[in-house]
Amino acid sequence: MNRNLNILNQFNILYIEDDKSLLKHTKDILDDFAKEVYAVNTSKEAFEIINCYTIDIIICDILLENENGIDFLKDLKENKKIFIPSILATAHTDTKYLLEAIKLKIDHYIVKPINVKELLNTLHDILLPQIQEKELRKNINVIKTISAITDSKQVEIIKYMISNLDEKNQLFTSYLEIMQKISVSKPTLIKLFKDLASKKILNKIAHKTYFFDEDALNSL
Amino acid sequence: MQIKKIFNFYEKIPFSYKTSFLIFIIAGGMFSIIVLSQISMYALKNDFDFLFEKRTKPIIKLETIKDTFAINIYDTLYDVQHDNITISQSKDVIVLGQQLINKNWLSYKKTSLSKSEDTFFVTELIKTLVLNPSSTHNEKLQHNIIKNIDRKIALINKKINTIYILFSQKNEEEAIFLIDKINFDINSINIYLTNLTNYDLNLAIDEKINTQEVFNILSNILNLSIFLVFLFCILLSIIIINNFRVSHYILEAAIEDKTKELLKLNDSLANKVKTEVLNSRKKDIIMFQQAKLASLGEMISNIAHQWRQPLSSILMIVQSFQVKMSLGKLTQEYMDEKVNDAILLSQNMSNTLEDFQNYFKPNKEKSIFKISDCINHSLSLSKYILDQEKIEVHLIIKEDLSTFGFYNELSHVLLNMISNSKDALKNKSNNKLIKIVLKCQNNFIVIKIYDNGGGIKQEALPHIFDPYYTTKYKSAGTGIGLYMSKQIIEKHMNGNIKCKNVYYNINKAIFEDCALFIMAIPIVKAKDE
Numbered sequence: 001m002n003r004n005l006n007i008l009n010q011f012n013i014l015y016i017e018d019d020k021s022l023l024k025h026t027k028d029i030l031d032d033f034a035k036e037v038y039a040v041n042t043s044k045e046a047f048e049i050i051n052c053y054t055i056d057i058i059i060c061d062i063l064l065e066n067e068n069g070i071d072f073l074k075d076l077k078e079n080k081k082i083f084i085p086s087i088l089a090t091a092h093t094d095t096k097y098l099l100e101a102i103k104l105k106i107d108h109y110i111v112k113p114i115n116v117k118e119l120l121n122t123l124h125d126i127l128l129p130q131i132q133e134k135e136l137r138k139n140i141n142v143i144k145t146i147s148a149i150t151d152s153k154q155v156e157i158i159k160y161m162i163s164n165l166d167e168k169n170q171l172f173t174s175y176l177e178i179m180q181k182i183s184v185s186k187p188t189l190i191k192l193f194k195d196l197a198s199k200k201i202l203n204k205i206a207h208k209t210y211f212f213d214e215d216a217l218n219s220l
Numbered sequence: 221m222q223i224k225k226i227f228n229f230y231e232k233i234p235f236s237y238k239t240s241f242l243i244f245i246i247a248g249g250m251f252s253i254i255v256l257s258q259i260s261m262y263a264l265k266n267d268f269d270f271l272f273e274k275r276t277k278p279i280i281k282l283e284t285i286k287d288t289f290a291i292n293i294y295d296t297l298y299d300v301q302h303d304n305i306t307i308s309q310s311k312d313v314i315v316l317g318q319q320l321i322n323k324n325w326l327s328y329k330k331t332s333l334s335k336s337e338d339t340f341f342v343t344e345l346i347k348t349l350v351l352n353p354s355s356t357h358n359e360k361l362q363h364n365i366i367k368n369i370d371r372k373i374a375l376i377n378k379k380i381n382t383i384y385i386l387f388s389q390k391n392e393e394e395a396i397f398l399i400d401k402i403n404f405d406i407n408s409i410n411i412y413l414t415n416l417t418n419y420d421l422n423l424a425i426d427e428k429i430n431t432q433e434v435f436n437i438l439s440n441i442l443n444l445s446i447f448l449v450f451l452f453c454i455l456l457s458i459i460i461i462n463n464f465r466v467s468h469y470i471l472e473a474a475i476e477d478k479t480k481e482l483l484k485l486n487d488s489l490a491n492k493v494k495t496e497v498l499n500s501r502k503k504d505i506i507m508f509q510q511a512k513l514a515s516l517g518e519m520i521s522n523i524a525h526q527w528r529q530p531l532s533s534i535l536m537i538v539q540s541f542q543v544k545m546s547l548g549k550l551t552q553e554y555m556d557e558k559v560n561d562a563i564l565l566s567q568n569m570s571n572t573l574e575d576f577q578n579y580f581k582p583n584k585e586k587s588i589f590k591i592s593d594c595i596n597h598s599l600s601l602s603k604y605i606l607d608q609e610k611i612e613v614h615l616i617i618k619e620d621l622s623t624f625g626f627y628n629e630l631s632h633v634l635l636n637m638i639s640n641s642k643d644a645l646k647n648k649s650n651n652k653l654i655k656i657v658l659k660c661q662n663n664f665i666v667i668k669i670y671d672n673g674g675g676i677k678q679e680a681l682p683h684i685f686d687p688y689y690t691t692k693y694k695s696a697g698t699g700i701g702l703y704m705s706k707q708i709i710e711k712h713m714n715g716n717i718k719c720k721n722v723y724y725n726i727n728k729a730i731f732e733d734c735a736l737f738i739m740a741i742p743i744v745k746a747k748d749e
Contacts, residue, residue, distance in 0.1 A: 019529045021565060025536040025558070029543050066610065091528050113532040116539040 003124045007131050008033040011056035013123070015039045016046050016072070017089070018065040029116055033123075041065070043072040050076070055084055057126060059119075061112075062090035062097055070100050077104065085126045089114060153184050154192055161202070162212070169212040171202070227459075235463060242456045249449025256445055260438035267431040274331060275424035279417050281328040285321050286413045289406045292317025293380070297399040300387075307387045314380055321373065329366060332420070365416050372409045376402055504707065507687060511704040515635060518605075519576055525604045526572045530565040537562045575600060579631060589627045591658055591665055592620045598634035599656075602642070611645050611652040618659035624744045625713055633705040637669045637737055640701065644673025644735060653731070655724075664715070664740040675721035675733035684719060715741035 017023040027039040060069040091112040147155035196202035200216040300310045386395040544550040645652040655670040683689045685706045690699035709717045724734040
């Protein structure tokens, strides 16, 4: 899967690691991808960062000096009710930690020494849904705006048609059926179907069976 | 043959029976001797008594009769003859004399004629068996004499009566004539009495001879019986001694056999001990190696831990080049900076390796080294685990001394102690302390290691230096560490190691239940070696 790592540049990363050298070098790499990388040594500093800035994802080492990364995340989630996607990094492949991590619903778990590609991919995978969600919300807004300024009935019918598509993008319906669901006149309906057919978007392939062609949308 | 059979039979009798048999025979013999001697003594006494009673007394009586005849009768009659006394007076005296004579005579007859039935049966038996009955023919003589005497006495009495009748008829001349006649009679009676006395004396002599004979026979029998008992005792003793000898030989042979067996056993045991000692030495060597391997494992994990961080960093640096390159952001400055960092990191790693290399190096050479160096080195080697467990270490060097020995072995012991303390402190939540004191005491270098990890359990205290004794879980401890430490300190360094639980003041706070290990190593200088 080819990931578009550019999406990372919209996000702020909090990186907690007690080994200063490793912290510095990792930060140097992540700086090229993320919007901002906050690299800290202790959980105390991490809390300060979280309070001051918007953090989109946390990368946390399990074994910190005098403390435990899992305890920090637990405190964050259970006591402070701050839910930020988090990745645990550790040299320990101990199942004890793993079980606790699963209980905490940690988003991912990477083993040290860190493979940068793996780290970036992991970051991408975790942050992608957020991007997609934003995207979705944007589209919904677009549609809503369009329907507000054009014939809202037609938008409604299209919504109905798309939501009733099966896996093969086929639609089994009749005018009567649509008219029962949506109060629309038959001529308007026939006109809409003809329009769509002329643009090869909705093709009648059998009686009461239509095929919705996605590719036709792109060629518009 | 018969005797041999008896001997054989006797040989077969159990020993305890033989001894009781001997005792029985000796006791029986003694008893018979005593009885025999008693019997013979009694018999002899009886014989003497008899001799006195039956022979001597009658003789006295006969003498008395004789005297009575002489004094009472003859003298009285003489006095009458010469008119010295009156007739009536003489009559009284004569009657008295007659009475005396009669009485004595009767008693004599009674004693001498009565059969000697009261003699002792043994003497009687011997007499009848051994002696020829010599005295019987003499009894006739005795009877004759007694009869004659009887007659004479009767005659005399009659004559005396006649005399008195004559006196009463005043026929004095005839009376005197009769008195003379009586004198003759008295004389003859005296002769008879003397005969009787002689007879009795002869009899006494005979009997004396008999008694002598009896005595001889009895003493012979006694001697014989003593001799027989003696012989028998000796015989039995010889048999028993023989038996002793035989059993002694048997026992000796048995003992010799057993001794041989024991010697054999001893030899085999000695061999076994030797092989066991060898085995145990081998085992010790193996254990030493095991301990070494165990600590090696620990050291390797230490190295691994100490390497992990710089390795991660270096890896990150390497990857950063790739990433930067792909982004087209790889600049000269960035390269220089990262390479410098990588060099520093790898130098650090190299130093770590060097540190541990000293520990692993099998340097068999003894050397002079400072104890404090060894302690510091050991602490630096365990730095990672101590840091990980957040254990504070206080090292107090009161007197720093050098010693001559195996650096690695002491280091090994110290690492073991530190590792044990770490294990004890592992479960403590905070305030984990180890205190090491180095000082000199009575020509000994003394290293004291305290930790406030709760001390050693009382039941474990006597065993902690035993091999394969561990209080840790099976996976965690081999039970060799302290044993090997003790071996090293005691065998290789001629020192000693002790442990106890103490109250101790570490860093101005008093802790109960501190474990204290005291190692004392004699100060050895190179030139002494």
